[in-house]
Amino acid sequence: MLVEIFITMLILALVAAALNKYPKISGIVTFFASLIPFLVVISWSQDIGLSFPQFLKFFTLEKSLNYNIGIATFMLKITPLGWFFLLLLASAFPMAILFSITFIKKNAGGFYAAMITSMIGSMGILLAQDILSFYMFWEIMSWSILALVMRSHDKKAIMSYLSFGVLSAMLILLGIMLLYSETGTFVFSEMGFMANNTTLIALSLLVSGFAVKGVLVPMHVWAPYVYSRSEEPFVAFLSGGLSKLGYFAMILFMYSVVGISVLNSWGTFRDVSIFGYTLAFIGALTAFIGTVLAIMQDDLRKLLAYSSIGQLGYIAIGIGIGTPLAMTGALFQALNHTFFKSALFLAAGAVYYRTGKWKISELGGLGYKMPFTFLAVLFAIFALAGIPITSGFAAKWLLYEAAIQKKFLFITPIMLIAGVGAFLYSYKILYGVFLGEPRHNVKEAPLSQLAAMWLLVLPLIIFLIFPGWFVDLTSPILKWYGLMPISHTPYTITTSLAAYNTLAVILALIGGLILAFALYFSKPQKVVPHTDNYLAGEPPELYEHISMHAASKYYEPFDEVFYPFFKRGAEMCWMAILKFVKILGEGARAIYTGIVNDYSIYILIFFLLLVGWWLIW
């Protein structure tokens, strides 16, 4: 059945590509194709030990599959970890497609085909049980993303994605080859590890390879270019969905394939392996750098890109610490990020769809024109900033708790300050795009786009009220790794340090709001346009040439303070390496002088060298 599902999706991808001339029909076909992974993942829920009702079993699927292609066997199997990440991807994917039905107009067939292919690759990665199939599906995913990035026609984006993609692929290949030489087998479950340096070097290579997909500093350089130049539904899926694959792979290799005891062989720091601690520190650094750079951006997509980098850093922190609390937090953050970042990128797309603008300083006042988009963005931003009106807070709270539990004195303040930084850029989005002076007379976004955004926001609200349900979802993973699931009820989570009761928060909020409403409705009010007040009655026409929207260079003092520190970033380092390689290239080219006499001299020199070698030998 599993093979048939893969083949069906492949065929649907071809159908979507063939319907190139009819973007809408192609989009609808793809939407139905995109529901398949979701149904698949729901059907598997009982197999990994979740008590989902029987009627949600849409397909009767085998739990594992060995597929022989003649020269190699692909081993696929559903594991709790793979299931969880597949759930994330399979939920975000249909929304991206739903959005693109109205959004993608040009050459839609190719877009949809590549999207489905990337999903096929992701499914393969999440199910893979051996190195070969993991790597193959990883590459398929990676290259179908390239096909999508290529649609941007932006050389910088394409080149940076490609260079980093290949760099990551090579790091991964080197890492898995080291593992293979260490254990002599391709199959994950057969790998019995000795705690030695080779394994950990391999693991370091693998993690730095996955860090490219997971956009950790300093492998993040490609992301702002790609995120800011490609089409929004794709970026939503790339940032929201596919970036999680990097973290999936990190967890898979660190805790499942290699195992915690080997990790600890490089020494531990407060019961956290040095390896994990380093990863956590890089994660914290990523969170901070991403946040600061996000504050500086004016392009809406670039802002979201850097914010994505910052938010993904939190997942790395959780994975690095690796306690049940931290793992739950990391997975929770992954879930939140999937939904809110997809929603935000889609909303950015919707704004572009209506206004045709990306620059925050050129937008403004859309809140009243596109109220539903605004509200979706508002909820997504609550989740992003971790404000406890969505589930975003619970994830960050778990991570903070985990860090304090391990007494991480330096990581925690960085995380906290990155969290505060998130308020800054969130407000930049809210103010610059949706509030302030209305500048565009536009309609609300089309229905398919709104539906996609709101369906993405919905889980954030559900998991706000019932974070315990989320813990239930992740407990099979923790059990799989031999960890104790954290103690919880549907709406409380308790740790050794404190407790968090969502019901109390919500009830108190309702109480507070009742008070506020009572005060608010005490007197009637009248609504006047913006210009009425601050122009003090003068006709607005006089001020048409003056922008009353203060969004241009919004955080200028901040930029002035921080820019000198971020002027020389990771990008410059990579460019320096690239330059060095190019100089090498120039050197290699200089050999081919184009003069035939030189070439014959080379032959003679080679002859003499060989003779010399034989003589010495």
Added chain:
Amino acid sequence: MVMNIITSILVMSGMVALGFAIGMLFNGIARKVVARIHNRVGPPVYQGYIDVFKLFSKKTNISHGWIFDLAALFSVGGIALTFLFLPVAGVSMLSGEGDLFLILYLIAIPALGFALGAGASGNPNAAVGMMRALMMMLAYELPIAMVIVAMMVYYNTTSLAGIVAMQSNLKWAIGIPPFLIGALVADMALQGMLMEKPFDIPLAPHEIATGPLVEFGGKHLGSIILYKMMGTVVETTLFVDLFLGGGVVLNVNQFGWFAYLVNFIVWFVLILVVFLIAVIINAVFPRFRIEQALKFYWKYDALVALFILFWIFSGVMV
């Protein structure tokens, strides 16, 4: 069971009312104190009550649409919500249900609501003011986060009620050398939190016409003023809870209602003292520019906080 719930709801409502009342009083006191320092007569101490009453009785209330109204709703609702999660004078209303991190994020709810309203007003001054407020927040959060993390690690709990409980029997954190310095660092941060000079950059009445507040009037302004007043209470209480044992001097189990009374009085005095320190500094200092404030907090304040972190770090390592 039902009685318990009703009782606690009543207690909490009372506490919120008390919080608002103290906030309004503080507003009056502050104005009086500043006036006396400036050698003026100043308004009466109860001026805060008069202001709020006046604002809520205005006939014309100007709104700029529903997003603008969110400010009024979220600011009052959110600050009341935050107050409920603080242990006040040893009374932990809901503070067992959340912890310090939750409080840090809950404070953001009214702030964000306020920011939404300010942004929706469309006035550039409001936007500039909000920008400054947010940058101030980023600035003072770093030192205070470092101190708070140091305290959490030291007391091995993240719950504010837990930290207060650990400081019972007058074992206040301020008596521990690193946290004495920590209290100074946090007091600097408090100055920014309360938006008193030299950190009243977001309001800056002379530059940007009170910034975010500029478009508010009537009941909207009343809500915002209420939020500001309650904010002073919340922030000073947070400080007192962290460093001064929450004002708890007598054990409730031992002394019963008398202990509550004494604790409340001590708590009130303590937050008044903390507040007055801020007000007096406010009265004699000019205003920083925003980048100066940022540099101040991130360079000097944070450096001292880092020193505390290392101090605690060495202790934890041993």
Added chain:
Amino acid sequence: MTYELLVPIFIVSTALISIGLYGVMSKKNILKIILSLDLMDTGVNILIVAMGYLPGGTAPIENGNYKVYVDPVPQALVLTAIVIGVSVTALALAIAINYYRKTGTIELEKEGVMKW
């Protein structure tokens, strides 16, 4: 063995090959280069013929009188090699003529047109 007898031939052929290589390495004129290549070819061919040499042997032609004759294979090889050399030279010259027609010179440029 008979290799002592072949030493002068070795010297001659090595000299020819060296001269040819030197010409290829130093000359810009296409004709000179082709001549040098021919010299190299000749040197190699001499060497191969010498390989089949037997003292007192005659040409390996069947004429009824069974005598000692030299190894016929190298001679066959050399014949083939000569034919090939001729064809290569002819083709090279043809291309050289075409090159001359296009550029008006028979010298390869000091700096190649196509380089790096």
Added chain:
Amino acid sequence: MVMFDVPPVLLIAFPLFFAFLAPLIYYLSKKSIKFYTLGVLILNAILSYFLFFRVMDEGVVYEQLSGFYPPVGILLAVGYLGSILAMLINTLATINYVSFFDEKSHSLRFSMLYMLVTASSTGIVVTGDLFNMFVFFEITAVGSYGLLASKGTKRSYEGAIKYIVLGSIGSSFILLGIATIYGYLKTLNFYDIAARISTMPIEAKLMAFTFLVIGIGVEAEIFPLNGWVPDAYQGASSRVASFMVLGPSKAGIYAIARLIFTLIPFSDGYELALILGALTLLIGELAALNQKDVKRMLAYSSIGQMGLILIALSLHSQIALIAAVFLIVNHALAKSLLFLGSRNYASGILKNPVIGASIFIGALSIIGMPPFPGFWGKWYLIVDMAHNGLWFMISVILFAAIVEAVYYARFLFRGTGNEKVTLLPGEKIAIISLAVLLVIIALFPFLLYNPASNAATSFLGGGP
């Protein structure tokens, strides 16, 4: 599967005969010459299939020519690798010839040279005799000189002259090697040489090896000997360059394989091949990195691929040899596809999706992206190296792969999107057929894996 037992000599004799018959056809009808040539090529390709299946059934096929018995007579010995390559060369030559169909001045000479080169390249891979191999090398070379110059521009002549000079030096070296071997062993038969090579004095053996490596290395594009490659490919038309990649260079690499495996196998030879391969790979890829001219860039890339194949050969293990076969097939298919498509600009991918996708597939396969054959080649190669713990070499290969990806990206996305370069219909057909072949191997890799596995076993056992 075998329909009739094809004698290997037919593969060579058939096109040679028809090549010399071509003037007659040309005299009768000038237009039909291209159909005639195509027909001959197709027939030859079909013959090569029969030969392939025969070899797969029977194992190595021997055939002695001219009535003498080996070791005196000339022997043809078609092994697994030989039959794979014969099939590859003939098929691809046929496909490639389609791209010349629209040539306005479709001359007789061109067709004749084309058939000659095809026949002699095939000859190299089926022969069992050293001198015979030399002769085929020379015919290939002469034909290639003519083809490279056939564009008729100054650059094409210059490139051809460079090739002539280096090729002639190379052939002299081969002759020297043959002379050395013959002088000691009095034989030219591969089997005979291999059996008795140990009786040769070590110095003579090394000298013979050196001469042959240099001589064949010129054809096989090995690093210090490949000066002609970029110039000749840049000067020639893209289609001729494509043909050069799929025919003569593959024959050259086969000859190198024969040399280091069956003719003079010794450990330093493998070591030398490894070093040369790594150097060729690195220099080729790095030189391509900054290259602006597309054909020259592809030529450098071709050099790099040859280095990779040489590395695979030098490891002389079963898996590495399978990798080598995959790499050879991949290079022949993908690189000739890319040469054919080198005139097509980036915009082509959107304006002409099929051609664009085909070129994309070609580039992906060269870079080594799964599931295309290039991936399997690199994968098996790296797996084998991981076995042997050659981590430095793996790093070199992976570094080269990154460089490769970067310049291929530039190749794919060059141009502003407004260029109007239209490929001829013939070229399009050729490009698409090559891409289809790549996809077929990608989908059914065992089609290539099983023969490759046989070839590897046979080669390791000292066979052809």
